[in-house]
Amino acid sequence: MLDDVIKKDTSCHDCKDISCAAAVLNVQELGLVNANSHESFLKKGEVILHEGSLTSHIIYLKTGLAKEYIKHSGEKEQILQIVKKHTYLGLPSLFGDRINHYSYAALEDCTICYIDISMFNNLIKMNGNFAYEILVSTSRDNLNNFNRFLHQSQKKIFGRVADALLYFSRIIYETTQFELPFPRQEFADLIGVSRESATRVLIKFKSEGIIDLKGRSITIVNVDLLEQISQNG
């Protein structure tokens, strides 16, 4: 995998996929980032980062889609969230104990940047505005995830499936017609139910005209009803 690591052909200064936080850096600081980072490409399905590994670099998802997940007792997989481009991976872990607590794998072909960790830390300590931006983005991210999770845990299976569909529609793809990036099993892993149950509910939703379903392609027909189902648990 290390062979994939190459010097970026574009500099950070004119990167179209720069993070919100990095946008507050000045030219000199950005030069530092540029000199201490590398770009890499990953194919769909490849693992980006393994839980348990020591944090050696900050990883920034420049383009593509990934899943954040953990394995329970080496078997059952739990997907924590779908990560969109322009996101740092594993930041919360970074500032905790320096061990990555979650794994990440590419759901689409991805471009990622490895950023030197001590340089990143220096930036935080040097530039309070940068620190603040990082704080805001990790906080928001955490809050969103935790909330999604909290509410999920109170819901029955219909509510959970409805939630997941709205999640994809609103947060991930921002359209009512989309293609699930993974098989049913992983859809089930995202909402914490069995594959069979998830399947059954999807089919029920289809038969009731709430969604249109063909393989992995989904169209949300009745958002209001879905919203209601999500609310009522």
Next chain:
Amino acid sequence: MLDDVIKKDTSCHDCKDISCAAAVLNVQELGLVNANSHESFLKKGEVILHEGSLTSHIIYLKTGLAKEYIKHSGEKEQILQIVKKHTYLGLPSLFGDRINHYSYAALEDCTICYIDISMFNNLIKMNGNFAYEILVSTSRDNLNNFNRFLHQSQKKIFGRVADALLYFSRIIYETTQFELPFPRQEFADLIGVSRESATRVLIKFKSEGIIDLKGRSITIVNVDLLEQISQNG
């Protein structure tokens, strides 16, 4: 409640309950904190902070014990964590959208400090080391909670009760003999099961000699077994 807010009789400079983050501040910065904060006392049971309220001040739990919780559909209460002294309440919310996402209530008599929010933000932007400390502590806190939650969601009721007992023993009270700070209902709310089920499991554990149980007083007799039950789900 605002009547309780009084000027601190001790200054922040010689506060014995100062936070880890504030420990990196210099005398001048500490003076700023001192000039922009107030102390308040709360009795057991009183609400410190309501979910949904706008963040007007940072709240620091100087002494005492509190619970962090949310209400689901105005009815069921879910306790997210027990908060020990020397902790900022609701920091993750602060940097997100300025709305408190969780409620806090005193489980014991508490002393809290209200700290002016804009001054706090300025400190972060002025002092990178302070920002870094805040980042570390919020990250660690988040990670711990999230992890506890993730693992809980995979466990059956026996594992959950075992978890909670170990949580109190190791994290909260740091001894094998302790007094639950709340009734069975709230113990159940913490682990996300019904009161009846929680009761039953506690009694089962007692009958099997794993714990000693008398009202709210609990002694952990067989830590290893409890650990095993927690592991095996």
Next chain:
DNA sequence: TCCCGAATGTGTTTATTGTCACATTATTAA
């Protein structure tokens, strides 16, 4: 001391969802 309400314990019933076993349908590679 007694009374009252809250907290706790207990048996039974019921709803929900996971598991198992297998049929069917896609997808991929030879």
Next chain:
DNA sequence: TTAATAATGTGACAATAAACACATTCGGGA
């Protein structure tokens, strides 16, 4: 094109824990 494999759908059954209904105990005034 076909064989092999993965993904998906479906029915029957079992396990788990919630809900309900009520008995018992506890704790703090009057």
